[in-house]
Amino acid sequence: xxxxxxxxxxxxxxxxxxxxxxxxxxxxEIAGGLRAGELEGVPEGMPEMAVNRLMERRAAxxxxxxxxxxxxxxxHHIPQAIxxxxxxxxxxxxxxxxQAEASQGTLQVTYEFQSMMAELTGMEVSNxxxxxxxxALAEAILMAVRGxxxxxxxxxxxxxxxxxxxxxxxxxxxxxxxxELVEADFDRSTGTTPLEQLDSxxxxxxxxxxxxxxxNFFGRLEDVDALTDRAHECGAQVIAVANPTALxxxxxxxxxxxxxxxxxVGEGQxxxxxLSAGGPYVGFLCTRKNLAxxxxxxxxxxxxxxxxxxxxxxxxxAREQDIRxxxxxSNICTNQGLMxxxxxxxxxxxxxxxxxxxxxxxxxxxxxxxxxLCAIDGVSAAFDGPFFHEFVxxxxxxxxxxxxxxxxxENILGGLALEPYYDNLGDAMxxxxxxxxxxxxxxxxxxxxxxxxx
Amino acid sequence: xxxxxxxxxxxxxxxxxxxxxxxxxxxxxTDHAQAQLGDLVFVEVPETGSSLGAxxxxxxxxxxxxxxxxxxxxxxxxVGANEQxxxxxxxxxxxxxxxxxxxxxxxxxxxxxDELMSAADYEAFAESEED
Numbered sequence: 001x002x003x004x005x006x007x008x009x010x011x012x013x014x015x016x017x018x019x020x021x022x023x024x025x026x027x028x029e030i031a032g033g034l035r036a037g038e039l040e041g042v043p044e045g046m047p048e049m050a051v052n053r054l055m056e057r058r059a060a061x062x063x064x065x066x067x068x069x070x071x072x073x074x075x076h077h078i079p080q081a082i083x084x085x086x087x088x089x090x091x092x093x094x095x096x097x098x099q100a101e102a103s104q105g106t107l108q109v110t111y112e113f114q115s116m117m118a119e120l121t122g123m124e125v126s127n128x129x130x131x132x133x134x135x136a137l138a139e140a141i142l143m144a145v146r147g148x149x150x151x152x153x154x155x156x157x158x159x160x161x162x163x164x165x166x167x168x169x170x171x172x173x174x175x176x177x178x179x180e181l182v183e184a185d186f187d188r189s190t191g192t193t194p195l196e197q198l199d200s201x202x203x204x205x206x207x208x209x210x211x212x213x214x215x216n217f218f219g220r221l222e223d224v225d226a227l228t229d230r231a232h233e234c235g236a237q238v239i240a241v242a243n244p245t246a247l248x249x250x251x252x253x254x255x256x257x258x259x260x261x262x263x264x265v266g267e268g269q270x271x272x273x274x275l276s277a278g279g280p281y282v283g284f285l286c287t288r289k290n291l292a293x294x295x296x297x298x299x300x301x302x303x304x305x306x307x308x309x310x311x312x313x314x315x316x317x318a319r320e321q322d323i324r325x326x327x328x329x330s331n332i333c334t335n336q337g338l339m340x341x342x343x344x345x346x347x348x349x350x351x352x353x354x355x356x357x358x359x360x361x362x363x364x365x366x367x368x369x370x371x372x373l374c375a376i377d378g379v380s381a382a383f384d385g386p387f388f389h390e391f392v393x394x395x396x397x398x399x400x401x402x403x404x405x406x407x408x409x410e411n412i413l414g415g416l417a418l419e420p421y422y423d424n425l426g427d428a429m430x431x432x433x434x435x436x437x438x439x440x441x442x443x444x445x446x447x448x449x450x451x452x453x454x
Numbered sequence: 455x456x457x458x459x460x461x462x463x464x465x466x467x468x469x470x471x472x473x474x475x476x477x478x479x480x481x482x483x484t485d486h487a488q489a490q491l492g493d494l495v496f497v498e499v500p501e502t503g504s505s506l507g508a509x510x511x512x513x514x515x516x517x518x519x520x521x522x523x524x525x526x527x528x529x530x531x532x533v534g535a536n537e538q539x540x541x542x543x544x545x546x547x548x549x550x551x552x553x554x555x556x557x558x559x560x561x562x563x564x565x566x567x568d569e570l571m572s573a574a575d576y577e578a579f580a581e582s583e584e585d
Contacts, residue, residue, distance in 0.1 A: 318518070
């Protein structure tokens, strides 16, 4: 079969069959004023060789900066084997196939992904993935409100220390569904969400859920046990937003407080997925067994066939949109298949020990970097207390954007200016270090920063 | 043709109602409906105490191939739900008119029940739907 199935003869015979003069005739229904006409600013096509040359020039312009920018997307070492295997023809599909059970290998990978994510988060069930961390949080909130049949509350407490983009995405997705998002502020000296702020956000009204980030947007570790218990005392469900690398070291959300959280979501990009200008990434969502039917998306289960052979099947699909239409649990009818494959391979190649070593290196490098940078005059840590692979610096004497501009001039992405997201933190920037940032990289950063603030 | 007990009332959405006293009815889905759905894997029963309008979605029956709503045939307050279905949804398949009942409703206006179908009407209706 040719790659382009419609030859001119095919098109002609199809048009003749329905009695239409030409392709444009198919769009007669649409009034002239509504048609886009010629697209402006779209250049002529280019031959492949010219495209290659153009792209190489553009790539050279971008350079290979030393990246200390985290804020939700983290540079990590990705072993070659992961994408070598992920892009094999047998796996190379963005989606779960429509005739799912015909692709046992794809289903098995998804099943392994779910098993690993459930183990990492300490939960009983995982879905087959969602688009990204931000939309996963929105789905978790919709799920918590659906599951909250007794109190019927539509209030959800979202700390300001949750990633600002996650809060934006969530607001966009849930605001027309009558859900009220209530902010809980963070403490200016610790950068974490104190119990008193949770209490004042909760007030006397019932709430469907409380969101708890770990680590939070500032890299700070929240007092997750106390926050979880308080939320449960008030009859609210708890949604954890967790970084998967941090979970290699920290206690899993399934064990927070007396009862553990109810839903865990997060961004799976740190698991072997390159930064690639912001996507595609992969969201994860894990929960307890008794909430499985409120869970968005799909789940792959393991079973046996009539002859007793192990087989993998798509399960709990009856509540998806293609079957339940407007009454579906969500509009998610697929998963991030390719990213799930990469994440699964990453976790299996690393193994629990290797993954923990990555997390320890991240932590050690971030601590060393913070000490080295804070030794520079005019640079100080904005918050006290434990953090994971990310921290906030305060700069005295020069605007942060100027400092970051100077660093960029030296081919260093020094961090994220927080002013556009938080109006009262002053000249502050969020800086990240992972296992990629050893002594040489940190020294280059510290020397450039010293020049920039001098 | 599937079983259609003569002492019950029926709806076009394939629910049956049994009048327990002056105002309380027990509601379930018919033998015909369970056969169409296939093996049920989950039944979501309504909260006791919630009030339903006529035509509101009251429960969800989920089989391996579909999840369907069970509607309130008349307005009323839920006064009981079959909690056994949580563990054993197959009761609806095995005994749709007995142990497979779904919920009990205190009817707001008992006269509304007169509008529902008799066994003979339902039998004819279900047959005509199959054609």
